[in-house]
Amino acid sequence: MALVSKSIEEKVVNNFKGILEPKLIEEVIEHGRLHHAREGNIMIDYGQYMKELPLVLNGTIKILRKDQEGNELFLYYLNGGDSCAMSMTCCVGDKKSEIRAVAEDDSEIWMLPIRYMDEWMKYKTWQAFVFNSYNARFEELLNTIDSIAFLRMDERLWKYLLDKKQASASYIITKTHQDIARELNTSRVVISRLLKQLERDEKIELYRNRIEVL
DNA sequence: ACATTAAGTGATT
DNA sequence: AATCACTTAATGT
Numbered sequence: 001m002a003l004v005s006k007s008i009e010e011k012v013v014n015n016f017k018g019i020l021e022p023k024l025i026e027e028v029i030e031h032g033r034l035h036h037a038r039e040g041n042i043m044i045d046y047g048q049y050m051k052e053l054p055l056v057l058n059g060t061i062k063i064l065r066k067d068q069e070g071n072e073l074f075l076y077y078l079n080g081g082d083s084c085a086m087s088m089t090c091c092v093g094d095k096k097s098e099i100r101a102v103a104e105d106d107s108e109i110w111m112l113p114i115r116y117m118d119e120w121m122k123y124k125t126w127q128a129f130v131f132n133s134y135n136a137r138f139e140e141l142l143n144t145i146d147s148i149a150f151l152r153m154d155e156r157l158w159k160y161l162l163d164k165k166q167a168s169a170s171y172i173i174t175k176t177h178q179d180i181a182r183e184l185n186t187s188r189v190v191i192s193r194l195l196k197q198l199e200r201d202e203k204i205e206l207y208r209n210r211i212e213v214l
Numbered sequence: 215a216c217a218t219t220a221a222g223t224g225a226t227t
Numbered sequence: 228a229a230t231c232a233c234t235t236a237a238t239g240t
Contacts, residue, residue, distance in 0.1 A: 153228065178219095178220075186228075186229080187229060187230075188220090189222090189228095189229075190228060190229070192222060193222085193228095206221085208219095208220060208221075208238080
C-alpha cells in the first residue's frame, strides 16, 4: 500500500492543496479510491444512480446531455481539480443522472463515497469547494447556452476548437469532422466547410483525423 | 490493387 | 445551415 499509493496521494494533494484544508485532504485520501478511465469510457450514464462523487485528478472528462430527439449535446469539460456539480445534486437528492460523462482522454479520478458529502460540511473549505464547483459549472453552462442561442455556427465551432485546445493543453485535436458535427448537432458538410474557411483565415491547419490550432 | 473511410465542393432548398 | 450527390484524398487489407 505504502509505496504504490504514495504517488497517488501526492496527486490528490497537488490537485487540492490550497483548496481543501490539510485535515480534510487526509480524509479525502483515506476514504477515496483511484479510478483510471481510458479514453472513451462512459463513466456515468443517463438514468444511472450516483454512489460516488468524482474528483478529477488529471485528464479530461466530457459532460453531455441528451435532448428530446436523442441528440447528444455537449455541455462542458471537467479537468484536474474539478468535480461534477451534477453528481453533487444527484447524491444529495438520490436522483438519477441527467447527464453522461465520458473520458475524453485517459484520466485519473478520485472516487469518494457520497456519504461524506454531508459529513464533511463541517469543514469550511469543503462547503466552499462545493459552492465553487456549482458556481464554476453554472457559469460554464451559461457560456454554452449563450453560444448555442446567440452564436452562429462558425463562431460556435471556433469556440469549440479553443475550448478543446484549452482542455487538452494541446494544439492538436484528433477528431474527424463527423465527430465534431455530432457534438455540435450539425452535419459533417457544414463543419467541413467552416473548417476550410478557418484554414483560409489561417487560424487552423487541416489534416486527416487531425486539426491544428495555430 | 482494391475497398473503406474522411474530407472537399457545387447546386439546391 | 441542411441535404444531396458526387469527387478526391488518405488509409487499411
